[in-house]
Amino acid sequence: MFKKTLLMGVLAFVLTPIWSCAEQPSLTLNEAQDDTDLPRLDRMDIFDIQWVSDPRISPDGEKIVYVRNGMDIMEDRRTSTLWMIKPDGSGHVKLTDREVDESSPRWSPDGSRIAFTSSHEKHGSQIYVYWVEESKVSRITQLDNSPGSLSWSPDGEYIAFSKHVDESEPRLVDPPDAPEGAEWHDPPRVEDRLNHEADGSGTMPYGYSHLFVVSAEGGAKRQITSGDYHHSGKPEWTPDGEKLIFSANRHEDWEHEFRNSEIYSADIQSKEITQLTDRYGPNDTPRVSPDGETIAYLGYEDQIQTYQTTNLYMMDIDGSNDREIETGLDRSFDNIRWDEDGYGIYMVYEDEGVNQLSHTDPNGNVSEVARQLGGTTIGRPYTGAPHFSVAENGMIAYNRTSETYPAELAVKQKGGDEDRITDLNADLLNNRKLGEVQEVWYESSEDGFDIQGWIMTPPDYDPDREYPLLVELHGGPINSYGPNFSPTLQLYAADDMIVFYPNFRGSTGYGEDFGNELYHEFSGAEYQDIIDGVDMMVDEGHVAEDSLYVTGGSAGGTSTAWIVGQTDRFNAAVVQKPVINWISKTLAADNYYAYFDHRYPGQPWENPMDYWEVSPISLVGNVETPTMLLVGDDDLRTPYWEARQFYHALKLRDIETIYVEIKGSPHGLTNHPTHFMAKVDHVLAWFRKYRD
Numbered sequence: 001m002f003k004k005t006l007l008m009g010v011l012a013f014v015l016t017p018i019w020s021c022a023e024q025p026s027l028t029l030n031e032a033q034d035d036t037d038l039p040r041l042d043r044m045d046i047f048d049i050q051w052v053s054d055p056r057i058s059p060d061g062e063k064i065v066y067v068r069n070g071m072d073i074m075e076d077r078r079t080s081t082l083w084m085i086k087p088d089g090s091g092h093v094k095l096t097d098r099e100v101d102e103s104s105p106r107w108s109p110d111g112s113r114i115a116f117t118s119s120h121e122k123h124g125s126q127i128y129v130y131w132v133e134e135s136k137v138s139r140i141t142q143l144d145n146s147p148g149s150l151s152w153s154p155d156g157e158y159i160a161f162s163k164h165v166d167e168s169e170p171r172l173v174d175p176p177d178a179p180e181g182a183e184w185h186d187p188p189r190v191e192d193r194l195n196h197e198a199d200g201s202g203t204m205p206y207g208y209s210h211l212f213v214v215s216a217e218g219g220a221k222r223q224i225t226s227g228d229y230h231h232s233g234k235p236e237w238t239p240d241g242e243k244l245i246f247s248a249n250r251h252e253d254w255e256h257e258f259r260n261s262e263i264y265s266a267d268i269q270s271k272e273i274t275q276l277t278d279r280y281g282p283n284d285t286p287r288v289s290p291d292g293e294t295i296a297y298l299g300y301e302d303q304i305q306t307y308q309t310t311n312l313y314m315m316d317i318d319g320s321n322d323r324e325i326e327t328g329l330d331r332s333f334d335n336i337r338w339d340e341d342g343y344g345i346y347m348v349y350e351d352e353g354v355n356q357l358s359h360t361d362p363n364g365n366v367s368e369v370a371r372q373l374g375g376t377t378i379g380r381p382y383t384g385a386p387h388f389s390v391a392e393n394g395m396i397a398y399n400r401t402s403e404t405y406p407a408e409l410a411v412k413q414k415g416g417d418e419d420r421i422t423d424l425n426a427d428l429l430n431n432r433k434l435g436e437v438q439e440v441w442y443e444s445s446e447d448g449f450d451i452q453g454w455i456m457t458p459p460d461y462d463p464d465r466e467y468p469l470l471v472e473l474h475g476g477p478i479n480s481y482g483p484n485f486s487p488t489l490q491l492y493a494a495d496d497m498i499v500f501y502p503n504f505r506g507s508t509g510y511g512e513d514f515g516n517e518l519y520h521e522f523s524g525a526e527y528q529d530i531i532d533g534v535d536m537m538v539d540e541g542h543v544a545e546d547s548l549y550v551t552g553g554s555a556g557g558t559s560t561a562w563i564v565g566q567t568d569r570f571n572a573a574v575v576q577k578p579v580i581n582w583i584s585k586t587l588a589a590d591n592y593y594a595y596f597d598h599r600y601p602g603q604p605w606e607n608p609m610d611y612w613e614v615s616p617i618s619l620v621g622n623v624e625t626p627t628m629l630l631v632g633d634d635d636l637r638t639p640y641w642e643a644r645q646f647y648h649a650l651k652l653r654d655i656e657t658i659y660v661e662i663k664g665s666p667h668g669l670t671n672h673p674t675h676f677m678a679k680v681d682h683v684l685a686w687f688r689k690y691r692d
Helices: 041-049 486-495 512-518 526-539 557-564 582-588 608-612 618-623 640-652 671-687
Strands: 051-057 064-072 077-085 103-106 113-120 123-130 138-139 147-150 159-164 207-215 243-248 262-267 273-274 283-287 295-300 311-316 333-338 345-351 354-360 366-373 388-389 395-402 405-413 436-443 451-457 468-474 499-505 541-553 572-576 627-632 658-662
Touching: 041 064, 041 486, 041 671, 051 395, 064 103, 064 395, 064 405, 064 572, 064 627, 077 159, 077 499, 103 147, 113 147, 147 436, 207 541, 283 333, 295 333, 295 468, 311 333, 333 388, 345 388, 354 405, 366 405, 366 468, 436 526, 451 526, 468 486, 468 512, 468 526, 486 499, 486 671, 499 526, 526 541, 541 557, 557 572, 557 618, 572 671, 582 608, 582 640, 618 640, 627 640, 627 671, 640 658
Parallel strands: 051 405, 468 499, 468 541, 541 572, 572 627, 627 658
Antiparallel strands: 051 064, 064 077, 103 113, 113 123, 123 138, 147 159, 159 207, 243 262, 262 273, 283 295, 295 311, 333 345, 345 354, 354 366, 366 395, 388 395, 395 405, 436 451, 451 499
């Protein structure tokens, strides 16, 4: 039986008040909230939400530069600009006077300059350098494609980066020349790659990503890597400035072995590439120790299953003495950095819905540093991207979130107190009445697993009243929710609904076995995990049994479609961007090549019934629930025609249904603020139609 456990070196996470069926005979919701004149969150408020990402503290710990993200109401898009602040919260200023998007700030080793990338209507995305003392900025590249993964050389003279190098598309025939003045259609496009498109960007350009170096004062770039392989991971310089350490997949069958990668070194002068690891599976995120003797990195040996935890390794700089750092934590590590002493490693891992920053020494002794990093996923309550950096004096800067605010900037010394030094959303969120979030644990009747979830109550919650229940299911399915700020759920709660969002089996942050419960089983026992949570809510009398609603996106949409094929107890459902037919999904989505064996046994043509039996379309003949299908017409991850299969079947059966297609939206449905609003508006409109 899976039970929540207190991890070594991890403090138990406690919300106040705690709502836990395992420990209390009945649920105890928050008391009625004070009656004030504050308005509830409104859909137009999303244009005022701001959040912190990629905080970078200067080497001396005296300044922090970070990316300040927001929404442009006139251009209907997300924005990102660089801001500077001191660790005590003073000196908070915009870094440059530019009004274009800026990202990826990186301090030079001596702290005198900041390299960053920025998009410009005329020049495209380029690398810029900002001189801190002089407050001057200059563009130092003129690249044909966008740069990424910036990394300063130890002497501050060069910047390494990655960039795509274009190659010609294949052709089978040469079309004739059009007569002068004629308007002919474009010639056919020929495709011969396994991986050829990506949700959100469409067809990938032909060519490969490579590593380059350029003078920090500008000049000609110099390509370091070569060959028909992609090299897009962040390069790490060795302290002597002679080599780059990076992750890539340079295996002969790299297209089909897409989960396999190794750590390599490349000599800056000779460009000779040396392979340092040899483990089947992902080996990435190399970090070179300050003394240049050790490489820390992340990876695991691929066992061909749905979920595996990512482990921490160390090896000597030449690849010898490769060893796993045994921490005793059954969690997946991410975003590692050497500590200020060059001895231990800072790392982030997700633990029961919360991103935790911890420190380990080379012997695996772990201590907690900070909790609830992230908060950059504006929409649903995912943990978001946990970002942090460490100064030479041990000061740590990171983005921090909670159920009441998205990512803000915080600082602390290891073992010291946390100071949150920004409050970008104070003027908005301090003047809105929000729903309150509470934690819950309950037991699955399927096999006794402990399941964690959260409940958001409406503003002005009245404990003597029964409320409609909206169940919101996360995507992935190898993903998780947590006690994180979510405008989507706040807008649902503002419509006088209690919102329940569980981390059913398959969710991350509960260990490898729990995350791997969906191996060859999705959709399956997670259905019972969800329904048991609904039963708990109903049995305790806080929600109306005849006013239940369910929705979710991506894998959550798939689960929603599965649920209405299994039960008719929900008044209405909204199936967002789902997989409806696993056979068509795994042969036509942008990541069509990634499912066989890891998710389901064999290929669809080898075991069609295995795929069919976990497809919601197999249950469509049972559906009686009024169901909306909500998609983006540019979605390549779960293409819109997946939802149409369910919609058409329901129409043929004369079941109440509607199909909503958000134009120009990829899989996320939140790339533009108006897409976000359209999603929430349509979910609430459909549920209102069937509310008592």
